[in-house]
Every structure is written in structure tokens, then in C-alpha cells.
Amino acid sequence: MYQYNEIDQKIVDERVAQFRKQTQRFLSGELSADEFRPLRLRNGLYIQTHAPMLRVAGPYGLLNSKQVRMLAHIARKYDKGYCHFTTRQNIQYNWPKLEEVPDILEELASVQMHAIQTSGACMRNTTSDHLAGVCVDEIEDPRPYCEIIRQWTTLHPEFDYLPRKFKIAVSGSQRDRAATQFHDIGIHIVKNETGDIGFRILVGGGLGRTPVIGQVIKPYLEQQHLLSYLEAILRIYNLFGRRDNKYKARIKILVRETGLEKFNDMVEAEWLRIKDGMELSAERVAAVKTHFTPPPYEANTDQDTRFAEQLANDKAFATWHKYNTAPHKVAGYQAVYLSLKAPDTPPGDMTDQQLDAVADLADRYSFGEIRVTHRQNLVFSDVKQGDLFALWQQLDSLKLAMPNIGTATDMICCPGLDFCSLANAGSIGVAKEINDALDDMDYLHDIGELKINMSGCMNGCAHQSVGHIGILGVDKKGVEWYQITLGGSSENEAAIGERLGPAVAKDQVTNTITTILDVYVKQRLEDEAFLDMVNRVGIAPFKDRVYANN
Amino acid sequence: MQIIKDNQIIDNSWHYVNEADTPSAGDISVSLAHWEKDKAQLLQHTGKLGVRLVPGDAVDTLAQDLNNIQLIELDFPDLADGRLFSLAWLLRSRYGYQGELRATGNYVAEQVFYLSRVGVNAFVPQKPDDLAAIQACLGDFSVNYQASIN
Ligand code: SF4
Numbered sequence: 001m002y003q004y005n006e007i008d009q010k011i012v013d014e015r016v017a018q019f020r021k022q023t024q025r026f027l028s029g030e031l032s033a034d035e036f037r038p039l040r041l042r043n044g045l046y047i048q049t050h051a052p053m054l055r056v057a058g059p060y061g062l063l064n065s066k067q068v069r070m071l072a073h074i075a076r077k078y079d080k081g082y083c084h085f086t087t088r089q090n091i092q093y094n095w096p097k098l099e100e101v102p103d104i105l106e107e108l109a110s111v112q113m114h115a116i117q118t119s120g121a122c123m124r125n126t127t128s129d130h131l132a133g134v135c136v137d138e139i140e141d142p143r144p145y146c147e148i149i150r151q152w153t154t155l156h157p158e159f160d161y162l163p164r165k166f167k168i169a170v171s172g173s174q175r176d177r178a179a180t181q182f183h184d185i186g187i188h189i190v191k192n193e194t195g196d197i198g199f200r201i202l203v204g205g206g207l208g209r210t211p212v213i214g215q216v217i218k219p220y221l222e223q224q225h226l227l228s229y230l231e232a233i234l235r236i237y238n239l240f241g242r243r244d245n246k247y248k249a250r251i252k253i254l255v256r257e258t259g260l261e262k263f264n265d266m267v268e269a270e271w272l273r274i275k276d277g278m279e280l281s282a283e284r285v286a287a288v289k290t291h292f293t294p295p296p297y298e299a300n301t302d303q304d305t306r307f308a309e310q311l312a313n314d315k316a317f318a319t320w321h322k323y324n325t326a327p328h329k330v331a332g333y334q335a336v337y338l339s340l341k342a343p344d345t346p347p348g349d350m351t352d353q354q355l356d357a358v359a360d361l362a363d364r365y366s367f368g369e370i371r372v373t374h375r376q377n378l379v380f381s382d383v384k385q386g387d388l389f390a391l392w393q394q395l396d397s398l399k400l401a402m403p404n405i406g407t408a409t410d411m412i413c414c415p416g417l418d419f420c421s422l423a424n425a426g427s428i429g430v431a432k433e434i435n436d437a438l439d440d441m442d443y444l445h446d447i448g449e450l451k452i453n454m455s456g457c458m459n460g461c462a463h464q465s466v467g468h469i470g471i472l473g474v475d476k477k478g479v480e481w482y483q484i485t486l487g488g489s490s491e492n493e494a495a496i497g498e499r500l501g502p503a504v505a506k507d508q509v510t511n512t513i514t515t516i517l518d519v520y521v522k523q524r525l526e527d528e529a530f531l532d533m534v535n536r537v538g539i540a541p542f543k544d545r546v547y548a549n550n
Numbered sequence: 551m552q553i554i555k556d557n558q559i560i561d562n563s564w565h566y567v568n569e570a571d572t573p574s575a576g577d578i579s580v581s582l583a584h585w586e587k588d589k590a591q592l593l594q595h596t597g598k599l600g601v602r603l604v605p606g607d608a609v610d611t612l613a614q615d616l617n618n619i620q621l622i623e624l625d626f627p628d629l630a631d632g633r634l635f636s637l638a639w640l641l642r643s644r645y646g647y648q649g650e651l652r653a654t655g656n657y658v659a660e661q662v663f664y665l666s667r668v669g670v671n672a673f674v675p676q677k678p679d680d681l682a683a684i685q686a687c688l689g690d691f692s693v694n695y696q697a698s699i700n
Pocket of ligand 1: 414415416417420421422423424455456457458459460461462
């Protein structure tokens with residue numbers, strides 16, 4: 001994992017000093033609330049329903065155990081003993097005090113963390129595949145490129161006041177686990193005919209009010225041109241993106257209104273003028289790659305025979321293993337998901353004790369590294385198969401072993417009305433209700449792979465439009481209603497969900513979901529996943545049943 | 551009025567003027583539209599010439615005139631309009647503008663570090679009190695991740 005050098009450390013330290021000064025100028029009245037707003041946002045600080053919310057960056061989802069202990073410490077000292085992992089691999093605190101935020105940032109900087117550009121109309125945290133470097137379908141490890149992009153985007157002087165927020169995601173695998181088609185820029189690592197590594201660049205994807213699937217703007221970009229090409233896109237967007245209406249300010253609207261072809265011409269013309277001046281050298285890439293070399297894997301870990309016995313003898317362990325682990329490129333190792341979707345906790349939340357315990361487990365079982373997934377779970381990327389049983393037992397006692405990864409109760413859910421000042425409707429409470437209704441694990445596993453995403457308003461922080469089942473909170477004359485969509489996907493075969501019909505009342509949401517699942521169970525073909533069935537039959541059978549009584 | 555130029559506090563000698571009352575002498579700056587319309591006449595003016603840009607102005611047509619211009623002002627309608635950062639970069643990098651590049655209007659001292667990086671070398675404070683804050687903020691960072699103008 002990337003380790004800061006003196007320059008990196010200086011940048012985060014100076015950023016803390018800068019924000020301390022800005023906060024003082026605000027508190028003393030030298031800066032107005034309107035002037036302070038964009039400054040605090042660029043340090044992850046929102047003013048929310050109850051208190052400020054601080055969003056801390058998880059650079060492309062990678063954390064080490066020391067950093068996780070710091071997250072625990074901050075949760076204890078400055079918050080109410082917990083924090084929340086987001087769909088963009090970041091960490092949120094819901095109860096910090098404004099005056100204390102500079103101190104929090106200083107503590108974060110001591111472990112090479114920060115909250116730079118985690119909100120505001122600027123380039124945000126670059127996200128990536130949570131299985132980067134260990135998955136079996138990888139073309140090349142995306143993390144070095146993510147780090148290069150992280151550095152380039154951080155404190156970029158020209159692009160910090162964009163028309164709107166700007167998100168970049170990178171995938172290095174055949175299977176897209178980073179929702180790259182729904183980012184302002186999506187980057188796929190590809191190999192050309194001669195075996196060279198380059199990038200396919202997508203532009204104009206996004207979720208929120210107007211979900212759009214990104215379009216390919218550059219089928220193959222040579223490695224050395226990565227940053228010049230990003231700079232060309234950003235310059236065109238900064239100059240020509242709409243600023244008259246914040247709902248039309250994302251790059252997807254610029255691409256749509258300009259037309260991809262013309263937009264492409266503009267970017268290409270700009271790029272040709274700058275590309276030779278800012279080539280990424282092979283040495284630079286190689287130097288960053290040295291931070292992402294494989295950990296010291298032990299040989300012959302696949303010879304361990306206890307593992308097969310444990311799988312055979314313990315049904316609960318076998319079930320957990322089936323759902324909460326992923327194959328690893330090194331024989332005898334596996335990646336392990338820590339489910340943050342236990343029935344009684346809001347999706348993505350963790351307490352300080354859990355964080356501390358997870359840090360210890362990571363040190364013991366996974367080379368001290370922890371990853372955040374874009375479905376709000378954690379991953380230990382490098383666990384020996386012989387350790388899985390012991391790890392499972394400990395995760396179970398921490399309530400982090402719910403065998404539900406990829407199933408209906410592995411919901412993505414935004415904070416909704418409970419914390420977010422923009423919300424139209426509650427989401428955490430509804431998630432709990434659905435969870436309670438699906439407490440029969442055999443039924444849950446029978447339903448199989450299913451992604452339910454729920455957002456408390458049109459902003460769509462929980463990506464409901466790409467959920468296999470999407471739930472969107474809407475406000476009707478002060479009452480909470482929920483719109484249901486079916487058939488969305490943020491993976492390779494990206495799709496935006498289709499609306500099932502009129503919104504349903506709050507007390508009908510769970511009922512609606514179980515009805516939909518019932519239709520699926522009755523009408524699916526053998527081994528047909530939910531999404532496949534929706535794609536085969538459309539929404540009509542679901543619609544008929546859900547609205548049968550109206 | 552005092553401003554900051556090249557890190558020093560100096561007295562401002564420039565006046566922004568509109569078409570209706572353009573004085574015949576003195577250091578004046580005009581809008582881009584005014585410049586494009588009355589260029590020939592303005593070039594006869596005794597005193598230095600400047601152009602005031604607002605976000606949305608295109609600088610490519612101005613590029614050919616840069617030798618006749620000693621000041622370019624970037625006038626912020628509000629601090630969040632980042633187009634002026636790109637205009638500054640274009641003027642310095644693409645069009646090789648060497649004269650004074652000045653931020654004015656509704657920006658805040660907290661933005662001058664980035665502005666200086668994209669080539670802005672003079673700052674008109676929103677309030678006279680801001681001079682010290684601007685000078686302090688110019689030193690916000692001692693290292694950078696990416697190349698720009700400075
Ligand atoms: S989707 Fe809406 S309610 Fe939920 S966190 Fe985002 S802005 Fe808030």
C-alpha cells in the first residue's frame with residue numbers, strides 16, 4: 001500500500017494548518033458562512049440535520065490497521081463511538097463539532113489520512129476495485145494508477161472550483177466492481193494487440209437525478225498520456241460545463257448537450273496541445289508500483305487439510321465461506337468480506353470497538369490491510385485458507401460475519417432522513433424492516449444474488465437507479481413515499497432500473513419487496529438470478545402482482 | 551486603494567472604465583466586448599491598457615492583442631466560478647502572456663494560493679482588511695503534486 005514520503009506528509013500537514021486558519025477566520029467573523037462553505041466542503045465538512053458531518057477519504061478504498069485504529073479513536077473522542085463507510089470507499093462521522101474538526105484532521109494526518117476534496121464541486125476521491133491486486137480476473141493492478149491520479153487531483157490549482165463534483169473510478173479487471181460506467185470519468189485498464197497496457201476512457205456517466213451510462217471517448221489511451229488526457233477533459237469541463245443550474249452542471253449534461261462527437265473533438269484538440277508536455281514517465285509509474293508489490297505470501301498454504309474438514313463439518317462456516325469470501329490469485333489464499341450489514345445496525349456503520357478489533361484481526365490474518373467496498377462492506381484481501389475458520393469465529397463474535405454478501409440484505413443505504421438535511425424520506429428504518437422480513441437465511445440464500453439499493457432522495461447517494469431493486473424516497477405533501485425500480489446494474493452490463501409503477505407508502509415497502517421476491521421465486525428458471533429474470537420477462541409480472549389490489 | 555502585486559503591497563494605478571466615459575489618459579482597463587469593439591481607438595490612448603475578463607469570456611481572440619495589453623483582470627462574480635482559473639492558465643501557458651494578471655471581485659483570500667499557481671500575480675482585496683490575509687494565504691503550501699504555471 002502507498003506510504004507517504006516527505007512531500008505527501010507536508011501536503012496533508014499544510015492542509016490541516018490551512019483549514020485551521022480558515023476555521024478561525026470563519027469563527028471570528030472574517031469569513032461569511034457563504035465564503036466558508038466551499039472551503040469547508042473541500043475538507044469534507046457538511047452542515048447536516050443535527051450536526052456537521054465529516055467525510056474522510058479512503059484512497060481507492062485502502063486502509064491499514066493503524067489508520068483503522070485512528071478511525072476508532074476519532075469515533076470515540078470526537079463522535080458518538082461509531083462511523084459510517086460510504087459507497088465511495090470513504091468514511092463519515094455524523095457528530096463532530098466544527099471547532100474540533102481541525103484537530104480531527106491533524107490526528108488523521110498523523111496516520112497519512114485526510115479529508116481533502118471529499119465534498120464540494122471538485123475532483124473527489126478516486127475509487128477502484130476492492131479486489132485490486134488479488135482477484136483472478138485482473139489485467140493489471142489498478143492501484144498504482146489510482147495513486148498517480150490521487151496525487152494529480154489533490155489540490156489541483158486549476159480544477160478546484162468546477163461546475164459540480166467530479167468522480168473518477170478505475171478498474172483493472174474483466175469484471176467491473178467499481179461501477180466505472182457511472183462515474184464522470186471511468187477508466188478501464190486494457191491490453192492492446194501488442195500486449196501493451198493502456199486505458200479505455202469513458203466519460204459522462206453518473207447517478208443522481210439523471211442517471212447516465214458513461215460512453216467510451218477513447219478506446220485506447222497509451223499509458224504515458226493518462227494525466228494529459230484527464231487534464232484535457234477537466235479543462236473542457238471547467239470552461240464549458242454549465243454553471244447556471246446545479247442539476248445540469250455535471251459533465252454528463254455537457255456531453256449530452258454538446259454531443260459526444262463534438263465533445264470528443266474539443267477534448268482531442270486540447271489534449272493534442274498539452275500531451276507532449278506532460279508525459280507520465282515509465283520511471284514514475286515503476287516507482288509508484290513499488291508501493292503495491294505483493295505481500296510475503298507463504299508457500300504451500302493450499303496444502304492445509306484442516307480447511308476442507310472444517311468446511312465439511314461446520315455448516316455455518318461453509319455457508320459463510322460460500323457467501324463472504326472471494327477467490328484469490330495465489331493458491332491457498334482468499335479474500336474475505338466483513339459484512340457491515342448485520343440485522344441490527346444501519347448498513348455501513350461500525351463501532352469503535354469493532355474498528356479496533358478489525359485492525360487487530362487485519363494485523364493477524366491479512367498483512368495489516370483493510371479495504372472498503374463500494375457496497376459498504378470491508379475486505380481482508382489476503383487470508384490463508386487455514387486461517388479462515390479462526391477468522392470466521394472471531395468475526396462472528398464481532399457481528400461481522402453475517403453470511404449475506406451479494407444477497408438481498410447486503411443493501412446499500414444512504415443515511416436518509418435520520419442524518420441528511422436533503423432527505424425526503426427515511427432509509428435506515430426501512431432497511432431494517434426489510435432486513436427483519438428476510439431473516440430466514442435459507443430463504444435469503446435461495447433468492448441468491450440480489451442488489452437492493454435505497455436512497456432517501458433524488459440525489460441517489462445509495463445508487464438506487466442501478467440496484468437490481470432500487471428504492472427511492474420521495475416526498476408527497478410531507479409524507480414519505482417510495483418509488484421502486486427493477487433491473488438496474490452497475491456492473492459490466494450496466495443498466496438503469498425501470499420504474500415499477502406509482503410510489504408506495506412507507507408501510508408498504510417491505511411488503512412490496514417480499515412480493516417482488518415471491519414472483520421471482522415462482523417464475524424463475526432453474527439457476528436464474530433475479531436480474532437475469534427481470535431482463536428476460538421485464539417488469540410486467542412484478543408490476544401485476546404488486547399493484548394487484550389497486 | 552492598495553493591492554498586492556508580486557507579493558508586495560502597492561498602490562493601484564488602474565481604473566476600470568466603461569464605454570460611455572473612457573478618459574483619454576491614465577491606466578485603464580475595459581471589458582472584453584469594449585476592447586473588441588473599440589480596439590483601434592483604444593490603442594491611441596495615452597496610458598497603459600488592460601482588459602477585464604469575466605467567466606465565459608473566450609481568450610483565444612484576445613491572444614493576438616496580448617502585446618498591447620499590460621493588465622488582464624479576472625473579475626470573480628462569485629468565488630465558486632472556477633472558469634477564471636482556466637483562463638489564467640491559458641493566458642500564461644498557451645498564449646504566453648507576460649503582463650500583470652490580477653484577481654478582482656468576489657473571491658476570497660483562501661483562493662490566492664491556487665490563483666498564484668495558475669499565474670495570477672496581483673490581487674485586489676475585497677476589503678482593505680484582506681491584504682494581510684492574502685499575503686499570508688499566498689504561502690499556504692510549500693510543495694505541490696502537479697505542474698501548473700508556478
Ligand atoms: S440520497 Fe439524498 S437523503 Fe440520501 S444521503 Fe444522499 S442526499 Fe441525503
